[in-house]
Amino acid sequence: MTILPDAKLYIDGVLRDAEGGATFDVIGPWTGEPVGKAADASAADVEAAIAAARRAFDTTDWSTNADLRVKLVTKLRELFEANRGRLSDLARHEAGAALGAVGRAHVDMALDGWDDYLRLFPQVTWEKDYGTRSSFGFESHRKTVSEPIGVVAAITPWNVPLYVNVGKVVAALLAGCTVILKPAPNTPGMGAIFGELAAEAGFPAGVLNVVFGSDPALAGEMMVTDPRVDLISFTGSTGVGKRIMEQGAPTLKRVFLELGGKSAKIVLDDAPNFAMEVATAMLVFHAGQGCAVQSRLLVPASRYEEAKAILKHSYASFGDNWGDFDNPQHIMGPVVSQRQMERVMSYVELGKEEGATLLAGGNMRPDKGNGYFIEPTAFAATNDMRIAREEIFGPVLVVIPFEDDEDAIRIANESDYGLSGGVASGDFDRAMRIARRVRSGSISVNGGMCIAGDLPFGGYKASGVGREWGLEGIEEFLETKAIAWRAA
Structure with missing residues (x-):
């Protein structure tokens, strides 16, 4: 008996089934039985999500309209608050969270971290003045500007899915990136809810996309190797993290990896x-x-x-x-x-x-x-x-x-x-x-x-590359550009 609503894909502003209506069962850890059904994305579905995210970054004002980003990310946060009960159900039935754990790392800590991102966002330094410098007989004025890196693929695990999804998706959206969220096959519903509520909040088409499937590697490998994707943000095992670095190397893709620990x-x-x-x-x-x-x-x-x-x-x-x-x-x-x-x-x-x-x-x-x-x-x-x-x-x-x-x-x-x-x-x-x-x-x-949520989190050695959460977590999704102009 299914308990959870069907998890649908969200691609280019549309909640939809997978190609051909393919689905897979979501197995509940408490019972070993199906608790829901999820769309089983095909390669064509993933391709559509990549194309939509690229188009939204390149042809809309999402990357430059900070006021719009804050407005919609705040609206999305309000919708998540209104759906706390459903978030709890997803954490329990998909991830196997005990009831006493839901109010900690699974739901409350995730939403508190979302609030931290919104509170910290005004502290992002978008421009920095470097003053003038004389060289080759003339003076130049210099400054740096921070710009969103582009299309982000967020590949997330099953253990505390809402917490990790928020850590990646909210930071990338605030930074001005467009996002493709790929949750683990065990916990697709905690990803699907981002698409459902983004549609309700009125996000522009393609800014946020959600894809998942029974194959744990298909979508991830497509995004890691695709030159239209600028950054991979991955949380999971060290072994998979090494593979992502290897597969992303031909396109010199930036990677953020939050990996294992002991x-x-x-x-x-x-x-x-x-x-x-x-x-x-x-x-x-x-x-x-x-x-x-x-x-x-x-x-x-x-x-x-x-x-x-x-x-x-x-x-x-x-x-x-x-x-x-x-x-x-x-x-x-x-x-x-x-x-x-x-x-x-x-x-x-x-x-x-x-x-x-x-x-x-x-x-x-x-x-x-x-x-x-x-x-x-x-x-x-x-x-x-x-x-x-x-x-x-x-x-x-x-x-x-x-x-x-x-x-x-x-x-x-x-x-x-x-x-x-x-x-x-x-x-x-x-x-x-x-x-x-x-x-x-x-x-x-x-x-x-x-x-x-207001502290950077990440690891040394085989525990990863880069930092998530805190101001640093937003800055992971930014590029720095130096501009100089000759003094009159």
Whole structure:
């Protein structure tokens, strides 16, 4: 039985079916059954979206009419507010969000970030005066101007789809770009709603387009290789990010990549509430399906046994307080798909094979329902194990001992990734020294919130290229042009 309305494409200002009326089923993570149907875009549909976005950028005043952009992006925000209930339904049925998680990263944080973009937009520097300079016997006046880069392809993931869609689409539209949004096949409805509400808001044809299909790569690869697309903004796995860079190279396409993570939380021996810091490291929110989650817990070797005992008790206390679709206190539901469940369980088995000690969990939970349920899991491990080095994207925590501050920094940095992390200490200066040396795009010190709509977000190393959110997130979609004119 379908629960969600059909997800339609939005191309050149028209909500429509895919070529030939092709559709695919949207499978609900809670049940393993279809919860909706979505248009299954063909290559011809994607071609039409690219052509529409190019035409809208080249032949309309969208790129130069900032007042119009702010007016329509604000109107779209109001329509999203009026549809909060539907956004919640999409997050729950498509992405598998637990009810207690909807009001955090899935809906509220996304809409708050939208407000941050609108508040920050007036701070964009569109022109900068560089004064005059004398050379070759005459003086020149100089300035730079910022201009939208052009057509943007926004390729987004299934884990927190509204949050990522807003992060890309709203910034690009405000910057003056035209956009093709390509959401993941698991969560097409959270993309389709952008098209539906943009049509209601009165967006000019072609400024925003939405395409999706059962093939996760078709639309993305077409946009990455097409010279009419100027920028790819992608959030997803590091492997796919590398492929995008490779495929975009022949057209020298600009790419923004927000990729994987294996972030470390370092709890120092002088943390004021050591037990609480360790206990709250449990990886349960949205079943650990977040690129910036702190999936490595680093604790002093001198307190390693204590930390393991705390974790065992914390997981036991957490018990079965997860996986109930209607419980507003629950923040953890299923993983998103059968494929993801199999991937996570393969890492659980790998951890056992590597000799890691299973502290809690490690099982699928079919008693929770017919969906994709894996219980919260924790291992005691060493940093050379694959479960400590590779992104699992599930509710699997590893706890690792360190000898001293230098060793903690070494372990945190001994990773291909560098997206986020945390440090807890009773000595603020000590915590800040460590935070500055961890090679990561964001760091929480003593619980500070380092991810917000008004802060730039992105990674070092294999965690990506560029920054999203904040003023910097808008500026990612701008080019800088220098202009000089000879003084009279």
